Amino acid sequence: MTLNVLGISSSPRERSNSDLLLREALRGAESAGAATEYITLRDHEFGPCVACGACALTGRCRFDDAFQGIFEKMVAADRLIFATPVFFAAVCAQGKRLIDRCQCLWSRKYLLAEPLFPDGPRDRRALVIAVGGSRGRKVFDGIRLTIGYWFDSLEVTHFANLFVNRMDAAGDVVKHPRAMAEAYRLGAALADADRPVPKAPTDVELFEGF
Ligand SMILES: Cc1cc2nc3c(=O)[nH]c(=O)nc-3n(C[C@H](O)[C@H](O)[C@H](O)COP(=O)(O)O)c2cc1C
Numbered sequence: 001m002t003l004n005v006l007g008i009s010s011s012p013r014e015r016s017n018s019d020l021l022l023r024e025a026l027r028g029a030e031s032a033g034a035a036t037e038y039i040t041l042r043d044h045e046f047g048p049c050v051a052c053g054a055c056a057l058t059g060r061c062r063f064d065d066a067f068q069g070i071f072e073k074m075v076a077a078d079r080l081i082f083a084t085p086v087f088f089a090a091v092c093a094q095g096k097r098l099i100d101r102c103q104c105l106w107s108r109k110y111l112l113a114e115p116l117f118p119d120g121p122r123d124r125r126a127l128v129i130a131v132g133g134s135r136g137r138k139v140f141d142g143i144r145l146t147i148g149y150w151f152d153s154l155e156v157t158h159f160a161n162l163f164v165n166r167m168d169a170a171g172d173v174v175k176h177p178r179a180m181a182e183a184y185r186l187g188a189a190l191a192d193a194d195r196p197v198p199k200a201p202t203d204v205e206l207f208e209g210f
Contacts (some may be wrong), residue, residue, distance in 0.1 A: 001190050005029040006077035007042040010084045010095030015126060015171040017131040021162065021183040023085035025127060027185025034079065041094045048184070049100035059108035063074045075116065079125050079190050080156055082147070086132035086165075089141045099146065107154040116155050123197060125159040126151055129183065133168035136146045137207055140165075158201040160186050165207055181205055 007026045009019040026036045043068040052064040062069065074080060091099065100107065108114045128147050132139045140163045150159040151158050164179050173179050182204050189195065 001193070003029075003034040003078040003193060004076065005034045005079040005081065005187075005191055006073050007036065007038045008083065008095075008098070009038070009073075009081075010082070010092055010098065011086075011095055012042060012092065013017060013170055016085065017164070017167050017170065017173040018083040018085050018129050020162070020171065021129045021131065021179060022081055024180050024183035024192070025129065025162075025187030026137050028184035028189075029079065029191035031184075032188040033190035034191035036138040037073065039070065039073070040209075041098060046070075046097070048097045049103050051103075054102035054146045055107040056111050059112050059114050059162040061101055061104040061167050062097065063101075067098070070098065071101070071104075074154065078122070078123065078152075079127075079159075081127045081129065081187065081190065083129040084131075084143065086130055086134075086139045086143065089136075089139045090161075091146055096146070099150045102150060102153055103173075105155075108119075109155075121155065123193075124154075124156040125190060125197070126154075126156045127160050127162065128158070129162045129202055130164075131173065132163075132165040135166055135207075137165070137205070139175060142207070147158050150166065157197055159190050160204065162164055162186055163205045163207075176206075182206065
């Protein structure tokens with residue numbers, strides 16, 4: 001069975017470091033036989049969650065904008081790769097907007113007890129790629145926490161994190177073969193259906209002047 005891997009890039013800038021790592025991870029997934037799809041939130045206009053409460057009654061977001069198409073792809077995917085820059089020690093606003101719109105999934109699961117997959121849980125796994133400019137290691141803590149709650153609602157197992165810091169100028173990551181190689185390797189591993197489901201995410205943290 002061919003696994004379907006969806007890559008979501010959330011950085012607002014061109015030649016973004018997290019985006020370049022995401023593309024490398026998708027190449028890795030393809031090398032393992034997966035079918036891949038790349039989307040960048042730069043191409044999709046949708047608003048933030050406005051806490052209207054409609055999804056608490058229906059389990060669905062009532063706003064008919066570009067979020068709906070991305071949502072369908074996220075639900076259909078066997079594997080997800082989410083890439084974000086670190087902005088003030090958090091997921092960037094563009095990525096957070098996508099995450100917040102998934103409140104409909106939280107409502108579905110915790111308020112309505114309506115399963116996302118009525119035929120039973122699926123083996124879905126996700127890789128997170130985050131890039132920061134500073135030397136601080138704690139800047140990834142907030143991302144880790146937010147992603148944990150998001151993946152719980154999305155019903156996807158957190159497979160691994162690739163965290164890279166001291167990377168500031170756009171495109172600089174291509175000068176760091178180790179970061180690119182890790183992205184490729186993790187993408188391939190994510191798409192390896194024979195690997196057991198991980199109990200906890202593997203952390204690959206490139207914090208030094210590599
Ligand atoms: C608004 C803003 C906030 C940022 N906040 C942080 C931060 O808290 N910690 C950090 O390490 N880097 C921070 N950075 C630096 C970016 O994470 C860094 O430039 C990264 O390479 C951007 O990734 P991208 O190229 O994928 O967009 C910030 C950059 C911007 C524009």
